[in-house]
Amino acid sequence: MSAVGPFPWHAAQWQRVAAARNAGRLPHSLLLAGPAGLGKAAFARRLSDALVCTQAAESGDACGACPACRLSRAGSHPDQHVLAPEEPGKMIRIDAVRELTTKSVLAAQAGGYRVFILDPAEQMNRAAANALLKTLEEPVSRSVLILVSSHPDRLPATIRSRCQTIKFTLPSADQVRACLQGRAEPSEFDELLAVSGGSPLRALQALEQGWIGEGRRLILELTALRQRKTNPLQIVEEWEKRPLTLVFDGLKRCVSDLVRLASGMAQGAIYHPGLRADLQSLGRGIDLQKLFLFNDELLQIERDAARNLNVQMMFEHIANLWLQITRPGGQ
Ligand SMILES: [Zn+2]
Missing domain, CATH: 3.40.50.300 (P-loop containing nucleotide triphosphate hydrolases)
Known part of the structure; x- marks a missing residue:
């Protein structure tokens, strides 16, 4: 592929x-x-x-x-x-x-x-x-x-x-679509373009690794955690069963989308346009500053990853942080 x-x-x-x-x-x-x-x-x-x-x-x-x-x-x-x-x-x-x-x-x-x-x-x-x-x-x-x-x-x-x-610069959307031709259903092209940020080889990778399905799954998991229907330990156990970059990059895309939606900068420019309604309900009522902090934290973790990579601890940190910023009453 x-x-x-x-x-x-x-x-x-x-x-x-x-x-x-x-x-x-x-x-x-x-x-x-x-x-x-x-x-x-x-x-x-x-x-x-x-x-x-x-x-x-x-x-x-x-x-x-x-x-x-x-x-x-x-x-x-x-x-x-x-x-x-x-x-x-x-x-x-x-x-x-x-x-x-x-x-x-x-x-x-x-x-x-x-x-x-x-x-x-x-x-x-x-x-x-x-x-x-x-x-x-x-x-x-x-x-x-x-x-x-x-x-x-x-x-x-x-x-x-x-x-x-x-x-090297991003090719036109038509060149990316041409690259997907015969590999994905034409109905999936626009979502693959969005989730890959317009990069052709990433679009192929997204298709191969199921980035859109992973986004859907992460939104469900973060929703369950926000509603306290599950706990960080269970979530971390689930995340550890999947490839690290699939989960981590998926989280980065979801949180980036939450930030863009919450700050009103997201007219069409999010990674998961097909999941917009789910993302909106996931992020509803969360303070924008806290979303920014969460987003910064993920980027910091990524920068530190070259030195220190204890996957379980990293995932626990992320899940606990999410729990904190979604605490009822906002404290
Ligand atoms: Zn030769």
């Missing part, structure tokens, strides 16, 4: 990079920046394949047939490197960056470019970022560093300024 590139909404960015390469002006460091769910990692991979290929086409793509392409398809090309956190949400280690900087001073082994992908680039701590800066300051010929980031604002300015930024 997951889609693979090349994606039609990458056309302009690809042309720009291909033209730079054909003109011999490819920068040493590129930053692929833009919202999640646009396939930036697939773009980085496509570029990496093209750069190690020894017979790349005029369009900039790898030929797919030369010995270098065969190696990269098997995942064993010696000049292709990907740096990522060991676990999602964790930081990229300084050792890994040091290893990369050592490798980058050596010439490419197979005659093409040497390519390094850092994804997600913002998951670098300061020490790792400083080590990387050294590499960027001593550009080695035929070596290309590709930073991928959905939160480029979290990258040190010193890193950003040394990269040429390739911006």
Whole structure:
């Protein structure tokens, strides 16, 4: 079900990079920046394949047939490197960056470019970022560093300024619908567009993982908790049975919708337009400031998750907080 590139909404960015390469002006460091769910990692991979290929086409793509392409398809090309956190949400280690900087001073082994992908680039701590800066300051010929980031604002300015930024933006709603064509019922398209925030790959993920059904379930659970028909322990037990990100991201979307509805900013711009009435009755009478606090707390938990992830404690905290802000009498 997951889609693979090349994606039609990458056309302009690809042309720009291909033209730079054909003109011999490819920068040493590129930053692929833009919202999640646009396939930036697939773009980085496509570029990496093209750069190690020894017979790349005029369009900039790898030929797919030369010995270098065969190696990269098997995942064993010696000049292709990907740096990522060991676990999602964790930081990229300084050792890994040091290893990369050592490798980058050596010439490419197979005659093409040497390519390094850092994804997600913002998951670098300061020490790792400083080590990387050294590499960027001593550009080695035929070596290309590709930073991928959905939160480029979290990258040190010193890193950003040394990269040429390739911006990715949300495609039109019609392009997202085209991506869903044949995968979802046309009647579901608009809700999938809303729940994914207009991002095509997220829309596919939403379909695959059932984000809309999860939203419905969370609203029922939060309603039961608000009405004291269940307790935090029972809710946490239920949440722990489901994938962590499904529940956590689902909670973030629901609470964001509650805030937008309560503050009157939600004319059509919520994640769950199909559940608007349920959300309205769930949030009725809750102080807007408390909803804002709850929303901030979820975002804070997300930021802390890289360091500390005791799922049960985190869920208990969230359920208890909900209980607090929905306490009858409002205290
Ligand atoms: Zn090739």
